[in-house]
Amino acid sequence: MAATFEYDYLIAGGGAAGLSLAYYISQEPRLADKRVLVIEPEAKNQNDRTWSFWTDAPTPFDSIVAHEWEQLAFRSPQFEQVFKLARHRYKMIRGLDFYNFVGQALTAAPQIVRVQGTVETLENTSTGIVAQTSAGTFTARYAFDSRPPHFQKRPDKYRYLLQHFVGWEVEAAQDVFNPKTVEFMDFRGEQQHEARFMYVLPFSKRRALVEYTLFSAEVLPKAEYEKAMRDYLRELGVTDFRIEAEEVGAIPMTDHPLPTTVGRHIVNLGTRAGRAKPSTGYAFKRIHAHSAHLVRALAATGQPPADPTGDQWQFSFFDTLLLDIMQRQGEQTRHIFTELFTYNTPERLFDFLDERTSNWENLQVLNSVTPGPFLRSIAHVLRGRPGRRVEK
Incomplete structure (x- = not known):
């Protein structure tokens, strides 16, 4: 006999990641019969943040973009230039506009229920999950957890x-x-x-x-x-x-490993799943790409994808190298970005940071920076210990 659940999907947290997933579910006709519970600690009725991102394609949120820019300036003591963007535009969305936009979409989706409360524990069972929350106990087939990550730091191993x-x-x-x-x-x-x-x-x-x-x-x-x-x-x-x-x-x-899943029925979202890019902190577009990826799999197979993020190892490695340099010799960061903008177009750099460049394009980007700091960081990675600042 099949297990009975109150909900098909439970989303823990109503910030950018949780609301993003709920929005994409609401827009997918093949999931219209799925019962979704969003548990959020507080009502999102204030403009508590802004999100900025670059893009060369339409997004579902273009109607709420507060401003967009067609030029980008980089400045350092050695190099200054204003770049006219070709494919990309740089855009900004205000938090309250995003919350209202998603809220309207969820109100129009009767299968989605929003409850104010905090999720205290999520537990896998043999067939689904049990959530203990301040609003009660709930069961679901899958949980999607966007709460802030909690982990024991290992500064001897990670940055x-x-x-x-x-x-x-x-x-x-x-x-x-x-x-x-x-x-x-x-x-x-x-x-x-x-x-x-x-x-x-x-x-x-x-x-x-x-x-x-x-x-x-x-x-x-x-x-x-x-x-x-x-x-x-x-x-x-x-x-x-x-x-x-x-x-x-x-x-x-x-570069501390952040798991994308916990057991069979819990999928992590947002910063809990490493969606803030380690070397830049940009997260908005990565969060929405992750949500779209999850929803495509749920609609096609009824299950989350086997590879929940689609991340490629080489870009995580590049992030680790830059983090190592920042931690070891932070002032070098200015010189690295000066070289990147001197010898590359913003288009190539944006594609690289979006992790959509080819191996040849990656090589072009890496060849544009002085190799010494990166070679030292590669040595630190190979020995399994982060670099440390040495004061002269």
Whole structure:
């Protein structure tokens, strides 16, 4: 006798990853009869973040893109250039717009139920899962877990950094920004033995999101980010401005193995499944590609795919090498990205970071950077121990 479940799919968490999967399920006619439960800790009714990404193809979310840019600027003391993007556009979506967009789609899908609560435990059974939550106990055939990852760090074996930032959405008193050009990385400031850069998304000549971003192991006192942003704006000639909104974040960047499944019936999502790219922290597009991949398999076979992510080993290896350099000698990051943008088009770099380049294209990218730091990191990987900073 077949096991009876309350739901076919239980989604733990209602952030970007959980809502993404629920959305793709709602849009798949072959899954219209599947009962779906989304358990989310809180109602998503505030603009708590923004997501930025590059793309050369239409997305399901184009109607809620707040702004897009056709040019990209890279700046360092050795090299500056504004690139006209060919295939790609750089886009930004506000969190609240995404939550509302997905919420409307889920409301129109009667098989999807949303419950406010926290998932305390997920347990595999022989035929499905049991979820203990603050809203009660539920059973399902499969669970998709988007809760933040929890693991015991192994700094003797893996690398652990953060992409951390504070950003202000500012309104300047005079025209100063170019709304056609995203300031992708401005490395002209002091690096202080770390990777530090300004990132600017201009929405108009007077309004922009200005972020001070670092790749390093520890966050800074908030006043240090704020000073860096004020200094940057002052160098642009901006002394009179209003802060309309603020963003604060810290995204884990690690090569610690993050399992994509737990047992037969639990599939991990989002950062829990390693969807934040370890070497850059970008996650939005990877999350949605993962959701689409899972839903295609569920619709075709009734089961999650045998390979839940489709990740290719060589790109994980490249990520590990860059993480090792950042951890060992963070200030080298500026030089590496300077070489990457000097000798490659943004199109090739975007394709490489999207993990869709061929072996020949990978070789072209790798040949554009000074080999020494990478060879040292390869040695560290081969010996199974991360590189450590050696102060001279």
